Amino acid sequence: YQSRQSFLAWWDSLAGKMAVGSFAHRQMDGIYEKLAYLLENSGIPSNNRLVISFVYDQFPLAGTSTLPWYTVLSIEDVLLRKDELHVRLFSCCDQP
Numbered sequence: 256y257q258s259r260q261s262f263l264a265w266w267d268s269l270a271g272k273m274a275v276g277s278f279a280h281r282q283m284d285g286i287y288e289k290l291a292y293l294l295e296n297s298g299i300p301s302n303n304r305l306v307i308s309f310v311y312d313q314f315p316l317a318g319t320s321t322l323p324w325y326t327v328l329s330i331e332d333v334l335l336r337k338d339e340l341h342v343r344l345f346s347c348c349d350q351p
Contacts, residue, residue: 266311275330279309282333289341294348305348309333324348 265271290305306325313329326347332340 275309275311278330279333282337286333286337286340286344290344290348293341293345297345297349299348303348305344307344322347 303324308325308327310327310329313331324347326344328340336343
């Protein structure tokens with residue numbers, strides 16, 4: 256119980272948010288480059304912004320969390336599915 260409480264206190268703190276943000280930024284650089292290349296060559300208007308919400312762990316509704324120009328990624332997605340993420344993200348952008 257106390258371990259869970261400690262983790263949640265860290266996760267909700269500024270330090271936790273900075274750690275996750277830094278991790279995501281470092282891991283996603285190559286993915287963003289591949290996505291930008293796909294978008295530039297697709298003819299999709301670039302006036303939209305893709306919103307990505309990061310979550311700590313997978314959740315049962317993860318497959319339904321992709322909407323036009325919005326998706327949810329877990330840390331596991333970024334670490335274990337890195338080679339295919341640009342395709343998943345592109346599919347979010349390829350919608351009206």
